[in-house]
Amino acid sequence: MELLSQVLISGITLGSLYALVGLGFVVIYRATKVVNFAQGEMMMLGAMLALYFYSDLQFPYFLAFMLAVVLSGVFGAGLERFAYRPLLNAPVVTLILATVAVGQMIRAGVRILRGSEVSRFPSILSADPFLIGGVAVTPLSLSIIAIAILLVCVFMLFFRKTKLGKGMEATSENREAALLVGISVNQTFSLVWATSSGLAAAAGVLLAPLIIITPEMGSIGIKGFIGAILGGFNNIPGAIAGCFLLGIIENLGGVYIASSMKDVISFVVLVLVLTVKPQGIFGAAEGKRA
Amino acid sequence: MRPSPRRHVMRGTMVLVFAACASAPLFLSNYPLFVLSLAIVNTIAVLGVNLVMGHAGQISLGQAGFSAIGAYATALLVVNLDVSYWLAVPLGALLAAVSGYILGLPALRLGPLYVSMVTFGFGLIVVIIVQNWYELANGPNGMVVPSPVFFGRELFPREFHVAIVAVAAVLFLLARNIVDSKHGRAFIAIRESELAARGMGVNLAHYKTTAFALGAFAAGISGGLFAGLAQFVNPDAFVFPVSILYVTMGILGGINTLVGAAIGGAMLTALPELLRGAAEYKDFLTGFLLLLLLIFLPNGIVGFIRERFVPPPAKVDSSDGPRVVAHTVLPTTLQRRGRWENNALLKVENLGVSFGGLRALQNVSLALGSDEILSVIGPNGAGKTTLFNLISGLNRPDTGRIVLDGADITGTSAHSRARLGIARTFQNLDLFGEMSVLDNVRVGAHTRLRSSLLQAALRTGSERAEEARYRDVAMDLLQFVGLGPYANQKASSLAFGHQRLLEIARALASAPKLLLLDEPAAGLNSSELDFLMELIRRIREEFGISVLLIGHTMRLVMALSNRVIVLDHGVQLAEGPPAEIQKNPRVIEAYLGADDA
């Protein structure tokens, strides 16, 4: 029983990593209908920037954090302007591939600039475990779970209550109508990408103590994406719940079935879920009237 | 079929290219020859990508996974079971094809985002499985593949090269045959508009899974050939970047062409050789190249050449509306004469449907006999198109049933209804824009063409005869609606009014018993309207096709209809001859609103 509890808790911790990354995916998708295969690399870029400010330039932690987030946001807006805006009316495949290409460029670019870096970011919270009822947790992982949930709530409110957020939703639903109503599509998209990139950077810095900073650390991004699909890509709480669920499934599968097959298990679960419920476990049916 | 001069040039070039490749061992030394062999092997995989993504419009981010299946199956059959290499390769490809088919199944219900995820995941999973399954093939250490043997003689790389060229040539030929056939047109139709394709009788499930299977088959052959060429298989050779490389090759060449596969494959195999010095910058440059391609050259090199150098087909002056070609006789193949007594062609009984809590239709009934034109009118949102969607099968009703020619078709799929004799046009037009005008009509005849995929691939006599016959039929139909001169133009380039006529020609090609016209007159000017009315009249009289028509244009409705049905808010208000309906107070109220005092 203790093992099971530990597996679940660790699964939730893992899921919170995925959730932080997955949130960025969903934000972009909600607003632009684009799947950003480069989200993981944006995260890595943010972490690398923060590392540069903190380790190389010896800035204080919070300053390095802020700078990384802001610069990433600017970078994201730049990407939107030069790489994605020209593809606004292209078929979905094209955009997906464009994000794959951008991801590759970011990864290769970082490797060129920093070499095969392996680094740590010191965490502000301790990573020493303490036991709760026989289950080992660390303050660090608890804080990440808390932050993930907090961010989800923030973004949900943002999309539902604020004018900017609702404008983003409108733009994704119907671009022409949004234009007619006076929403600047270009500006909105820029903001969306900037926000998502900044969010990715923050995730990168938060996650860095857990997964170590290397040019390849972005590969966790795909897990966030899978989790979001599992839960239901078109609504935020569903997507995030899916990410947590993915973490749990991976750990359950890994511990009780076969640890080297946990990716396979997750994938099979994903396909099964999608076959039965294409909109994801918690997703609302996206109706398109024939 | 009389191929145009352009096709002659293309064909000649391809033959030359293949001949040059086959004779390469005579004048290339080992290293460049190896690069060429590798390029051709890659090209075969890219051919698969072009079929799945370019032609059928699906997404495949896991092509390398299918190559892996082909490569490993070949290696295992040869090493463990002593199967001849030349048998092992097609067997491996078949296994890959089956996997492709299975992978295509989730694609049926999912949008492109999800399909990209599923195919991506598949590619990852194959590598993980092979890497971890140590007993199968040494896991990460890989296994050695002996040199392919031909009639007892070990083949040297130079001789094997010729075999590779031969296989590639055969595959290209088969692919071209498929693309040129009804199946190829069906793929493109799916890519352009799934809805319209269903309406024309294209079985989406069948074709989507077939597309994946074909793409996987090509990748499997590629993998098997790679195993013989490199004489070693290990999981590292099939990781995700390889899948992306194949897609990049496809896009570079021109993803919706076959020639593009060869161009992209050759260029991107040779490029690393030229960029050997660039090392660290190579990854960055290839990513950058892909991005540039996507933004500036989405149709690839072939697309670029076509746009710049190939003149568009001569545009006939379309300022004077379409001409009716006098006395066009619809070939007997399209003539259906039947007499359905007592309005028994179509019976709709108590049809009702709701969408998300909104009652779109409630208790609608109608009956249609032979040689009848029945119009459905009503204010916007009355549920007219919904009624059409139910009859043509794009939606399922919650209550009621639909009977066509005595058979209950309430549960039948849309594409099957096309086969049974229902054809339709669309309110907002749903043409296959990238296809030619003629090909649009030929897709309409999809259900009439009987050749299987295999027959098409092999270009059997009967398949060719069928194609020729229905090509003529399509041409005749174009003449009938007055679009003959535009046959080779891209459908999306037609004027609006002509596009409407094209939809009608396309619908007629299936020799329907029942034709559903959804607001065929919307947006037409006065002379176009006259022509349309004449056309519909002839359809009923000469071809014996009954017509169900949605219209707002009262002139057309009143002049043509035998009977009129009025819908309002999903409910049937009235039914009767046009003159009666015009004077019906409830109808007037529905259109104009109640009299406010």
Added chain:
Amino acid sequence: MSAVTHRLGALVLATVAATLFGGLARAEPGVTDNEIRIGMWTPLSGPVALLGQSARDGVRLWVKEINDKGGVHGRKINFISYDDAGSPQEAQTAIRRLIDQDQVFMLIAGSVSGSTLPVRQIITREKVPFVSSISSNINLMKPFSRYIYRIYANEDSQAFGIINWMMEHVKIQRPAIIYNSNDYGVGGFQIYEERLKNHYKVRSVAAERYNPGDQDFTAQLLRIKAANPDGLLVYAFAQEAGIIVRQAKELGLTAKLFGGGGTSTPLLQRGAGPAAIGFTSVLVVPEIPERSDNPSVVAYREKLKAAFYPDGFPPGRPSEYDTAAYTAAKITEAALDKVGRNLTREAFVDALESMKNFDIGMTFPVSFSKDNHEGTTLVEIVKVAPDLKWESVAQSSDK
């Protein structure tokens, strides 16, 4: 015979003689009157670029030095290196380019196992001498080839070394292992299993596997923890090992931690932080190149910095792949020197096989013989000290 026939005969004889001897003199690929071509294919881009860049630098440095001295027996070294990006496909084309087009005399250093094993056949078929300093996979030597040499301890020897240390010196009673599913990890696992079963007669309490690129090891570590081991062998590369070590601590795993050769780099501590203290691993060279104050290593560092990195080394450099490649180059030089002016591949290989206790102070002494081309079986046991630096503990050998 007539005079004409005499002269014809003489002409023919002369021509034949000229062709034979002239041809012999030209017959050796990669060797001309004033140069020897040496080739290398290695990952210079991609995730494992560190290894290839290290190795290439090691060779480049040697080439620079030896050419400055005038070469070997009047021939300068023409060094050709190609990037294979760690991809088997590119390795296949690169090797053919080196052998067929560039006609190199020999190959040096090589690539990671995944890109070396596939081309092994070609190398042996074309009889190109190859002195390997990257791939530690034992299949490189199977079947045995006259032309392939390795200058540091292979996987088996490395695994022997650390397992030996675990079981005999630290006296682990309940061993467990976590390993990468790639060839490196699987190789280590197989030795671990075999040694435990046959030699130590101890049962392994847990054996968990993960895949390259994994970033979370909770599932594996939880299963391991449930088996309650007192020693855990981590057969991973530094990036993953860093996460594993840290996560093990976070999950409350108290077993002592050991690692295979891939973990003994300063990148481990960079990734794991204080959790790495006490981690014991094997090193294939006797000194940590980044820090050692062994004079030859110091000299290498300084020369490397002056030649290629005046602004400072990138992270992780110089690595053991630097010193291993440099040693491979030096032993090549020694063999070339021994053969002399009349240079052929066969003579070169003979010279290599005669090398005994070749030691320039950067690797363990290398010895070859007619039927053994594994240069050494020695490894160094190293441990992470409280100041987070690697320190030497002992030298270990299999058997």
